[in-house]
Amino acid sequence: MTPPFSVAIVHYHLHRGGVTRVIHTASRCLTEAGIPHVILSGDPDESGAKLPVHVVEGLGYGTEPGGPSGLQLVQAMRAAASATLGPGPVVWHFHNHSLGRNRAMADAVAILAEAGDAMVLQMHDFAEDGRSVNYEVIADAETLYPHSPRIRHAFLNSRDRGYLVAAGLPAERGVLLPNAITAPALVKPLETAPESALVLYPVRGIRRKNLGELFLLAALSPKGTRYAVTLGPDNVRWQAVHEEWLAFAEDTQLPVMMDVVGRLAPAPKALRTYSSWLRHATHCITASVSEGFGLGFLEPITVGKPLLGRNLPAVTNDFSEAGIVPGRLYDRLLVPASWVGMETLRQRLVRSLRATLEAYGQAMSNEQLDRSFAAMVHKGHLDFGNLPEDLQRQVIHRILAGEDADNVLVEIRAETQPLRGWLKRTLKQTRPTAKPEDMAAYSTAAYVERLQQLYQAVIEAKPAAPEYVPKHKVLSRFLKPGSFHFLCT
Incomplete structure (x- = not known):
């Protein structure tokens, strides 16, 4: 009717x-x-x-x-x-x-x-x-x-x-x-399982996708692990940030590939398509610091790929209400505040927060500054995902220099542990935390x-x-x- x-x-x-x-x-x-x-x-x-x-x-x-x-x-x-x-x-x-x-x-x-x-x-x-x-x-x-x-x-x-x-x-x-969630591509399993992990980030590489986090993870992952971002930004506003990470990948030789679809192949003789990258990926990842719906949390489930990465309770709480555990997620990646310097961070915050508020016609109050700064500090540590890109690179350079790598911690439900050990265990997990049939609500x-x-x-x-x-x-x-x-x- x-x-x-x-x-x-x-x-x-x-x-x-x-x-x-x-x-x-x-x-x-x-x-x-x-x-x-x-x-x-x-x-x-x-x-x-x-x-x-x-x-x-x-x-x-x-x-x-x-x-x-x-x-x-x-x-x-x-x-x-x-x-x-x-x-x-x-x-x-x-x-x-x-x-x-x-x-x-x-x-x-x-x-x-x-x-x-x-x-x-x-x-x-x-x-x-x-x-x-x-x-x-x-x-x-x-x-x-x-x-x-x-x-x-x-x-x-x-x-x-x-x-x-x-x-x-x-x-x-x-x-x-x-x-509504539908499978983004038909994925035929590989005939032979790869020897090392290939972790795919199926996004456009804009700023809020937190590309630096992939480099941090790559620096602490088991040897042979590769990370790949599917697309570059199409908005000129984000291209400079993307170019800086491309240069950083070249400079450090960390195994992070950018803008891979149509440009690179995931394996010798493999196609350069998105479907090919998804097929060869052992895991998917999300490092984003802000999402509206959070498609990246659910789509891997539809193609049978395990997900790891950063939790965003603003969106994942709704998935929990629907009975879905989308992946093996952490709440923060913590680095010692001394690696950045509290005064350096505060000065950067003053400039950025003031500029943001003034762009909205608002004045910055002392309360706003103090509460914003306090929210960034976690028992002498800082969340890597809420650092400006140049300070993220500073942290990664320190790790690559061989200094105190086990002082980088992963926080999950208020419990912390060395990130390097967590990554080693998590990348061995090849099964998703949910099944396609769990997605009825979507x-x-x-x-x-x-x-x-x-x-x-x-x-x-x-x-x-x-x-x-x-x-x-x-x-x-x-x-x-x-x-x-x-x-x-």
């Missing part, structure tokens, strides 16, 4: 990446469920997938003045939806409308809210979360986060939902909408059921004048004292 509504999915673009993949999955799920829909995008779908895409001029990235207004964008979207879907009620499903990539989109959402339209506003990323350049675009927008009985805010993790609820979003209008069947419930709830609710979450309260949650992270700036 065809539902009494249709859906218009709205995003800036359909370039390769996480949000596009989510939209592709949603479109296929809606098609299988018999829900009429269209994808409105500022650019064509570069994947070539045969999905119902309609390009709307003005939806793409646009931070400069001179583009269409919010009202003009609403008119264009309404016309596109009507031409594709025909008459009848529409649920608007926006992705990242508040990210600061197009002010007109944020204004359009507020106009639709005032008109009483049914909407799902899905948040993958936040301008308030280490994206100060984006925030400038929407800094004076007081209607950024509308809510009403006909609007639901959809979040990838409980932390983000908690931030918005604490800022004033009624709890019943904020829901979790985790991504199946496409579960995902389409969540979508249908969301759409049904907003389309059946009676229109009411929207209210707005105070934007400054949202910002204060992301900038709360003690939350600063060097690699998230």
Whole structure:
């Protein structure tokens, strides 16, 4: 039976990446469920997938003045939806409308809210979360986060939902909408098990992915262990950091390979494809210090690869609630504070924290500085993952010089042990900590059921004048004292 509504999915673009993949999955799920829909995008779908895409001029990235207004964008979207879907009620499903990539989109959402339209506003990323350049675009927008009985805010993790609820979003209008998980590639097992571990980091090498941690692990791993990062950054903002790590790999000869897919092969005569790298990998790793959903924690399970790396409770707590242990994870990698120098770290913190806060129009208080500094120190140690890259390299050079390698500790649930011994044992473990059948909560069947419930709830609710979450309260949650992270700036 065809539902009494249709859906218009709205995003800036359909370039390769996480949000596009989510939209592709949603479109296929809606098609299988018999829900009429269209994808409105500022650019064509570069994947070539045969999905119902309609390009709307003005939806793409646009931070400069001179583009269409919010009202003009609403008119264009309404016309596109009507031409594709025909008459009848529409649920608007926006992705990242508040990210600061197009002010007109944020204004359009507020106009639709005032008109009483049914909407799902899905948040993958936040301008308030280490994206100060984006925030400038929407800094004076007081209607950024509308809510009403006909609007639901959809979040990838409980932390983000908690931030918005604490800022004033009624709890019943904020829901979790985790991504559906499907295997990223078909992986045929190798005929002969490799002699040494190949640890694959299937990400783009941007700053928050904490590339330096791979070099630290490589310096302390058993001989023959190799680490590989699949892709380089496609944003010019992160290319300088990536180039510095490439130079460091050349300088130190540590077994860390960067941007390998399409450029290098994982073994002699092997293909250079992602599938080939995944097939040859003995383990996957995550070292990221910030994630929205945490796809990298779950995808290895679908292809039978064991995962090791850095735990992110903001996202993995949701997996635990679903009964999933995604991998062998640590909470911190600790190095003696004396290796860096407390005064050096504090001076770096003063500069970086002040610059970050000023970029958001905030002044740095003594309380903010003191609490941020205190949060970095752990019983005379520092978490390697929250050091600037040059200080990370300083630590690794010390280890390579043969000094006190066993003073590098891994912390797991408040217990510490030498990292080198933990790595030796962990890299011998070749079985994942979960099975594909454990992933039912993140199946496409579960995902389409969540979508249908969301759409049904907003389309059946009676229109009411929207209210707005105070934007400054949202910002204060992301900038709360003690939350600063060097690699998230």
